[in-house]
Amino acid sequence: MTDKIILTGIKPTGTPHLGNYVGALKPLIEMANENKTFIFIADLHALNTMKNPSDIRLHTYEIAAMMIALGLNLNNAVLFRQSDILPIYQLSNFLMNVTPKGLMNRAHSYKAMVEKNTDAGIDVDSGVNMGLYTYPILMAADILLYDSDIVPVGADQKQHVEFARDIAGYFNNTYGETFKMPEPVIGKINGIIPGLDGRKMSKSYDNTIPVFAPESELKKKIMRIITDSKLPEEPKDPDTSTIFQLYQHFASESEINDLREKFVRGGMGYGDAKKILFEKINSVLAESREKYNYLMSHTDEIDKILSDGAARANAVAEKTIARVKKAMLG
Ligand code: TYM
Numbered sequence: 001m002t003d004k005i006i007l008t009g010i011k012p013t014g015t016p017h018l019g020n021y022v023g024a025l026k027p028l029i030e031m032a033n034e035n036k037t038f039i040f041i042a043d044l045h046a047l048n049t050m051k052n053p054s055d056i057r058l059h060t061y062e063i064a065a066m067m068i069a070l071g072l073n074l075n076n077a078v079l080f081r082q083s084d085i086l087p088i089y090q091l092s093n094f095l096m097n098v099t100p101k102g103l104m105n106r107a108h109s110y111k112a113m114v115e116k117n118t119d120a121g122i123d124v125d126s127g128v129n130m131g132l133y134t135y136p137i138l139m140a141a142d143i144l145l146y147d148s149d150i151v152p153v154g155a156d157q158k159q160h161v162e163f164a165r166d167i168a169g170y171f172n173n174t175y176g177e178t179f180k181m182p183e184p185v186i187g188k189i190n191g192i193i194p195g196l197d198g199r200k201m202s203k204s205y206d207n208t209i210p211v212f213a214p215e216s217e218l219k220k221k222i223m224r225i226i227t228d229s230k231l232p233e234e235p236k237d238p239d240t241s242t243i244f245q246l247y248q249h250f251a252s253e254s255e256i257n258d259l260r261e262k263f264v265r266g267g268m269g270y271g272d273a274k275k276i277l278f279e280k281i282n283s284v285l286a287e288s289r290e291k292y293n294y295l296m297s298h299t300d301e302i303d304k305i306l307s308d309g310a311a312r313a314n315a316v317a318e319k320t321i322a323r324v325k326k327a328m329l330g
Contacts, residue, residue, distance in 0.1 A: 048131030
């Protein structure tokens with residue numbers, strides 16, 4: 001056990017996919033064996049796009065069930081729902097006052113909306129609500145509320161963790177040392193897990209492979225991975241192949257070298273490579289999938305774990321809020 005505090009969140013905006021699993025959750029579950037860990041379902045962060053409460057509820061259960069089924073160590077790990085923690089609303093509001101507006105203007109997701117609107121010749125802020133605009137402040141509040149040292153995330157979230165550091169710095173400069181500086185830890189290899197079409201695996205591109213898809217669906221999805229048109233006998237480049245990139249996260253060192261060799265040598269069609277990938281992922285996830293299915297039909301067990309987590313998280317959060325109030329309001 002180290003004295004580092006680990007924290008991460010995942011939005012309940014869709015069924016959790018292999019990008020979430022490899023990019024953030026698998027490393028997190030490993031770290032949670034050694035460290036005090038906070039992991040929460042970021043339902044407040046979902047609100048700027050999700051307007052249907054029953055979808056949020058379903059995906060919240062799915063994420064919680066996934067974490068439990070994957071063997072999250074619930075002694076070290078505090079698993080909870082973001083919206084159950086009242087101090088998060090308070091801290092987020094306090095941090096607004098030390099966060100420059102210009103910092104928010106530079107956030108990738110806001111900038112992407114502005115660019116899209118500019119290209120379409122419409123108002124730059126069209127479709128931008130304040131939940132989206134202030135998203136990084138809420139995320140900084142998440143990170144700073146629990147004195148996190150390490151924030152394991154996929155590469156797409158790195159800027160948000162850097163903003164949390166910036167905001168902690170503005171706060172500490174104004175009010176004295178109050179917050180720790182968190183460090184982002186990016187998932188191994190290149191940090192971005194490709195989806196079925198080779199772009200970043202993302203709910204918004206509709207190119208995901210759900211972690212606990214039933215076996216037949218998992219197979220169907222994997223067989224749909226887009227490849228180039230190389231013939232079976234031709235040598236192939238493993239490093240630009242979605243099949244190979246996904247395989248690396250599930251197979252052992254020697255299995256990875258084996259498949260690399262088959263790509264480079266030629267003689268293996270993409271259909272066969274996909275079968276190898278399917279067999280591997282399926283065997284790694286089969287046992288947890290059963291647990292997951294059990295939990296999804298016993299959501300009262302999930303509720304109990306989440307409310308226990310909320311009590312433990314609140315105890316820490318209330319202390320931080322008391323510290324912040326004292327620093328800001330005397
Ligand atoms: P979210 O819900 O989009 O994704 C959850 C985690 O999965 C990672 N991830 C990926 N990693 C690699 N390749 C991919 N294709 C891929 N897709 C998703 C994400 O980087 C993330 O780590 N804003 C966050 C949630 C959040 C949070 C926090 C995270 C709220 N507060 C505080 C850390 C700390 C988000 O939208 O993640």
